[in-house]
Amino acid sequence: MERTRTHTCGELRAERAGEPTVIMGWVHRLRDQGGIFFFDLRDRFGMTQVVVEPNGPVAIDSVRELRREYVVGVKGRVRIRPEGIRNANLPTGEIEVVAEELEVLNRAETPPFVIEEEVDATEEMRLRYRFLDLRRPSMQRRIVLRHRAAQTVRRYLSDHGFLEIETPLLVRSSPEGARDFLVPSRLSPGKFYSLPQSPQIYKQILMVCGFDRYFQIAKCLRDEDLRADRQPEFTQIDCELSFTHEEEVFRIMEGLMAAIWKETIGQGVLTPFPILNYEEAMERYGSDKPDVRFELHLADLDEAARASSFQAFRSAQEEGGTVRGLVVPGGASFSRKEIDGLEALAKKHGAKGLAWTRVKDGALDGGVGKFFEAAALRAASGAGEGDLLLMVAGPRKKALVSLGAVRVEVGRKLGLAREGELRFLWVNRFPLFEWNEDESRWEPAHHMFTMPFDDSIPLLETDPGKAYAHLYDLVLNGVEIASGSIRNHDPDLQRRVMDVVGIRGEDQDRRFGFLLNALRYGAPPHGGIAFGWDRIVLLMTGGESLRDVIAYPKTTSGLSLMDGSPSEVEEELLRDLGLERRKT
DSSP states (O other): OOOSOOSOTTTOOGGGTTOEEEEEEEEEEEEEETTEEEEEEEETTEEEEEEEOTTSSSOHHHHHTOOTTOEEEEEEEEEEOOTTOOOTTSTTTTEEEEEEEEEEEEOOOOOSSOOSSSOOOOHHHHHHTHHHHTTSHHHHHHHHHHHHHHHHHHHHHHHTTOEEOOOOSSBOOOOOSSBOEEEEOSSSTTOEEEEOSOSHHHHHHHHHHTOOEEEEEEEEEOBOOOOTTOOSEEEEEEEEEESOOHHHHHHHHHHHHHHHHHHHHOOOOOSSOOEEEHHHHHHHHSSSSOOTTSOOOEEEOHHHHHTSOOHHHHHHHHTTOEEEEEEETTGGGOOHHHHHHHHHHHHHTTOSOOEEEEEETTEEESTTGGGSOHHHHHHHHOOOTTOEEEEEEESHHHHHHHHHHHHHHHHHHHTOSOTTOOOEEEEEOOBSEEEETTTTEEEESSOSOBOBOGGGTTHHHHOGGGOBBSEEEEEETTEEEEEEEEBOOOHHHHHHHHHHTTOOTHHHHHHHHHHHHHHTTTOOOEEEEEEEHHHHHHHHHTOSOGGGSSSSOOOTTSOBTTTTBSOOOOHHHHHHTTOOOOOO
16 A cells, blocks of 8 residues: 555545545544444544545454554545535544545554543553543643644744754753752762752843744753642743843733734734732732732731730731731621631641621621621621621731632632633732741742842841842732742852851852853843743643643652652663662
8 A cells, every 4th residue: 555645634625536545543432333444544633534435445354353552554446425424523523535545554453542632541541641641632732732822922022033942961960949959970080060950140140142032842850849839840831031021021021921812722812911029019919920810808906906805816917927908708698517618728828717797788797797797797798788797817818828829719619700700910019038947047939049139138137038029920810830039140249148048158159150151251140930831731621730831840759750760770770870779
């Protein structure tokens, strides 16, 4: 049979009727209808029905031997399907190919699950047989969409003067936060490379080199405890610009987001994006990545609490805490079980408890309502008839964060977020440092290569907790999809920031000397941003797991079930590296 494919399985249409064709793909399903055999041939472009007629040139016995997922080549002619058996749900549904020659290119064992849009298989089974899982049309559409979106990224950034430059994968270990993956050097015994957690330092040095604008679709690796929404290796759209400022970064990256959504899935994006600073976001929503598709705002109830007789709230305030509230519209109908579930969520995020009361017939009904003056509490919270008021008391950040988590769950329960709506939001002016209570030290809130605001520079040594920096995140529907900053291009100021987080003296040069040295030779003002590419693709596809948009993902335990990594290696390889295996 002719081995040159003339058409894909998704290409043929009615206007090709009567023409010869050679198609190849996987047998999807077979049907015997009174001696006439039909089978669907599938590739990543689509599906075509093939007909084998009883008195035709293809032996019926050869068709009977076919099984699902056999790889087959068919030579034949395109024919319009008879009325009544056309498939309007299939792009090729008006035609079929009448087989003149058929060749089995490869056989297949019976798959452990059926290759369909949706499968009844565990995720472990799907990952173990990833080469089969990725044949499913739904999975292939996600990977194809990822490719198309990446092409848009490259085109848009190239059109805006960015150069795609690759940074190294074997780098010096300079861990921040997460642990590095380490690679022993055979040629330098006892020394190690690390795999990059991000290209951060190298892209800054590219600005010192004078390349002005850089981007990379970069693979990053972090040896951290995994969660459901994390992978040990992930992809970023990494960007850096010289002689820039926040407003320019925002404008360019808003255009990038609009281009990706429009060109990839045909959805428009409204620009410019709104901006909230960190403190505003926390006060209104109890989160630095708020979902603003619904406007449930937190309320400051400190004055109403001081005027109340509720001792638990007043004690919290006397200890320097605050009282915040959240109105649940129509929530007076919530059952006690539902309220208890919200309280458990608040406690999970640091609250000691979740107080509540309802508004019924203009009065406060149930819960802690008897301790408050109704008019004052309703005025402070904005609670109206039929509403439920939820309240948390405690340290400011814990009160805000715990009630923010409750807000998200309330929005989900009430269906307040409109499906398909895109609500982008910039959050900027973050604190430069945060206090690590477990280790009793300051650490970077994001990373330490960020330029402080001018009025925060004097606070570095005196009150670092009040220092704010040119940090910004891009949030979409409550998900952080990008993080960036205007960088610290002053080597002396960079050393002062390092001092605050406990990296001092020779340790600065040992860990970051190559960056500090570069900054001494005319580093331009610069800034940048990195997008979580896997998460962006997930949001565009409407999927639930990052593993659905990555071709070869790891499990939540960091395992690759298909190839069995990580794995043990031969003793000879360890000896070459100067390593030995120890029993644990």
